[in-house]
Amino acid sequence: MSLILEDVWKSYPVRGGRRDILRGISCTIDRGDQVGILGRNGAGKSTLMRVMAGVEAPTRGRVRREMSISWPLGSGFGLQASLTGADNARFIARIYGLDVAETLDFVQDFAEIGRYFFEPVRTYSSGMMSRLLMALSFSVKFDCYLVDEIISAGDQRFVARCQTMLEERLGNASLLMVSHFADHIRQYCRTAVVLRNGLLELYEDIDEGIAVYQSL
Amino acid sequence: MSDASSLPNLPARRARRHWIIEGAAIQWRVISALIMREMQTRFGRHNLGFLWLFLEPLVLGTVLGLMHSTHGRSMPGGVDPFLFSIVGYVPFFMFRSVVNRSGTALHSNLTLLFHRQVTPVDVLVSRNLLEAAAVFGVILLVLGVAIWWAGVWPADVSEIFFAMLLMFFLCHGVSMILAAGVANWEGLERLIHPVTYLSMPLSGAFFALAWLPPELREVLLWNPLVHLHEMIREGMFGHAFPSYYDVGYVVRSILIVNLLGLAYLRGARRKLEIF
Numbered sequence: 001m002s003l004i005l006e007d008v009w010k011s012y013p014v015r016g017g018r019r020d021i022l023r024g025i026s027c028t029i030d031r032g033d034q035v036g037i038l039g040r041n042g043a044g045k046s047t048l049m050r051v052m053a054g055v056e057a058p059t060r061g062r063v064r065r066e067m068s069i070s071w072p073l074g075s076g077f078g079l080q081a082s083l084t085g086a087d088n089a090r091f092i093a094r095i096y097g098l099d100v101a102e103t104l105d106f107v108q109d110f111a112e113i114g115r116y117f118f119e120p121v122r123t124y125s126s127g128m129m130s131r132l133l134m135a136l137s138f139s140v141k142f143d144c145y146l147v148d149e150i151i152s153a154g155d156q157r158f159v160a161r162c163q164t165m166l167e168e169r170l171g172n173a174s175l176l177m178v179s180h181f182a183d184h185i186r187q188y189c190r191t192a193v194v195l196r197n198g199l200l201e202l203y204e205d206i207d208e209g210i211a212v213y214q215s216l
Numbered sequence: 217m218s219d220a221s222s223l224p225n226l227p228a229r230r231a232r233r234h235w236i237i238e239g240a241a242i243q244w245r246v247i248s249a250l251i252m253r254e255m256q257t258r259f260g261r262h263n264l265g266f267l268w269l270f271l272e273p274l275v276l277g278t279v280l281g282l283m284h285s286t287h288g289r290s291m292p293g294g295v296d297p298f299l300f301s302i303v304g305y306v307p308f309f310m311f312r313s314v315v316n317r318s319g320t321a322l323h324s325n326l327t328l329l330f331h332r333q334v335t336p337v338d339v340l341v342s343r344n345l346l347e348a349a350a351v352f353g354v355i356l357l358v359l360g361v362a363i364w365w366a367g368v369w370p371a372d373v374s375e376i377f378f379a380m381l382l383m384f385f386l387c388h389g390v391s392m393i394l395a396a397g398v399a400n401w402e403g404l405e406r407l408i409h410p411v412t413y414l415s416m417p418l419s420g421a422f423f424a425l426a427w428l429p430p431e432l433r434e435v436l437l438w439n440p441l442v443h444l445h446e447m448i449r450e451g452m453f454g455h456a457f458p459s460y461y462d463v464g465y466v467v468r469s470i471l472i473v474n475l476l477g478l479a480y481l482r483g484a485r486r487k488l489e490i491f
Contacts (some may be wrong), residue, residue, distance in 0.1 A: 028247035028271045054328055057486060071330040078330035082257050093227065097242070102227035109224030139227050161223060167222060 001067040003029040003052060003144055003174070005093065008061035010044070010051055021047045024061070025199030031067060031143060032172040036185035036206065039195035040215035045178045046074065047197065049146045052176070067143035067174070073133050074148030081122040085132050086115065088121060089139075094142045103139050110135040110161070124155040134158075138165050146172035151177065152184050182210045222329055242333055250325075250334070250342035273309040276303045276353050279473060293456035296366060301422070302358055304445060308421035309382060310351035311387050311441060314344050319398045319405035322488060323411045329488065336481050336488075338400035340392055353478050355380060371454030379447035382463075385470045386440055392477025396484035420445040426457040440469040453461045 010022040021044040029035065039045050049072040050056045051063060071078045080087050088102060093103035108117050111131040116124060124132065130150035137145060151162060166173050177187055184205065185192060192209025194201045196216065203209030232238055259268055285298035318340065322329075326340045353374065362368045370376060397404045416422075420442030425433045436442045443461035450459035 053330075056331050071332065076327060078327060080253060080257065083253065087253070087256055091253055093251050094252070095242075095246050095333060097230045097245060098227045099229075102225070106227050107223045139303065141229065164223060167270060169226065 001031040001143060002064075003067060003069060004064040006062045006064070007059045007136060008051060008063060010047055010056070010065075011059045012052075012144045015166070020057070020198055022051065022072075025200050026199075027193075027200055027202070029144065029176065033176070033191070034166075036189035036192040037176060037178045037195060038180075038185065038192055038209060040216055043154065044198060045195055045197045046072070046148055049074075049148055049176070051179065053146055069140040070137045070140070070145045072146045073137055073146050073150055075126060075133075075134075075150060076121070076130050077148070079133070080119050082120055084120055085111070085117040085124075088132070089136060090137050092140065098139060104141050104143070107132070107195055110138060110165075112158075126150075127158075130154050134162055136187045138170070141170060144171065144176065147175065147177045149178055149180070149214055150178050151188065152181055163188065181216070185210060197198040233359050233361075235466060239400060240392075242407060243338070244337075245340045246333055247342045247345070252345055253328075254343055254346055256416075268352050270357075271350055272348050273306050273313075274357065276309065277305040277354070277358070280305050292424070293453065295453045295456050296355065299362055299366065299368060299452070300449075303448060304421040305484040306351060306354050306358060307383055307445065307448055308416070308419055308441075309354075310348060310380075311419070312416075312488045313351075314347050314384075314391050315394065315412055316409055317343060317347070318394040319408045321391070321395050322484075324400055326488065336395065336485060337392070337478065340388070340395055340481075344384070344388050344391060348380075352380060370452050372451045374449050375451030379444050379451060382447075382466050382470060383441075383444045386444070386466070386473065389470060389473030389477045393473060396480035399484035399487045418442075424449060424457055437462075437465075440466045 005027050008025045046151045051071050077085040089107040093100045113128045130153040192203045192206045281298040281301040286299040291297050328334050443466050446459040446461040
């Protein structure tokens, strides 16, 4: 059960040609890995997540998904802002083949956003948004979660509940997390990678990775 | 700090079946979920809700029909002018609304494409099915009223519905091509509305080909939409006047636009920039 990237390239058209964002990334994420992804703004962290999740195809190379991967969990991704949290939960339940009533109960209980669950998502604060998104993605029981900055918006109690969920209830699910906050990376992750010049540098020692990132 | 016991229970997941059944089941689940979502965002949960879907073409068709009938012109073949307009306009409404909405279809659902199983084709299928369901409902209503009130019995109901079905597939193919076109070149979206508006007189919705000189008739018959409107009129009024259509030509057009649309839309997936 792994997520394997083999020589993945991704480029986008820009004025006067194409720009390579990812330049031949190869890596393997195994079940239970908890990896923090560090990099400066525009380094390609979110692009990497979209390619891993299969939202976008790589320009060159291959992505092998041997475990189920969540959609990239970032503010508003995969949600319909004009619908309520409950409507979005029903939508997710339907497209992922879950029991609708049980999903509603779970999401409502886990997100703990009270009556806002029945208000349009566009009225949510960033904290409520991250609670809803994490609850929705947990309800699907993925093997690997791609989190793009959103856990950072939660409070301590929410962070603890997410950790318990990942480690105990989901049987050691993998986590790939993008964050600019060293504390959050330390709290959730065991290893760190730095995305620089379109390539990944792996640091087994998380403090070393954070030090490299901070010196960028 | 650990409060695992207070965590809610995870929802159950349906058991997986053979991959062919599972694939079809996923497709159906996605499309039906998108239809529900589309109804919620378009019509809300208050007021008349999704009744608007039916009322819009019905009201427009009725107003046009009344305008024509008060005009007092007698129709060749002795058909009722009110019925003639409404039978022409309501099917055209399906074409217009499906095609006009195709330009914005992908952009208004872009964030849902973050889910791997949701594809641009699913988005268009669900939108177009919803639109078609409304027009089918209106047609049924019109036929019902015609029978009960005007005492006009449609010559061949099955022909009307067959033509409407072909119309749906034709619109669907065109909408896929346009949606992919807009993903490649956004300026196209601004052209869709004026072009469908200006093409109204060429669609064959408001006149019968039998009234026209043969040369003009031949030119108009290049448009598959004209064939379909002729079929619908024949289904309604029978042989009150001659109808000109070729089902084979329509089916070939449908195959071409749908295959082009699917291929083009597949290529357009890469062009969509998600944030």
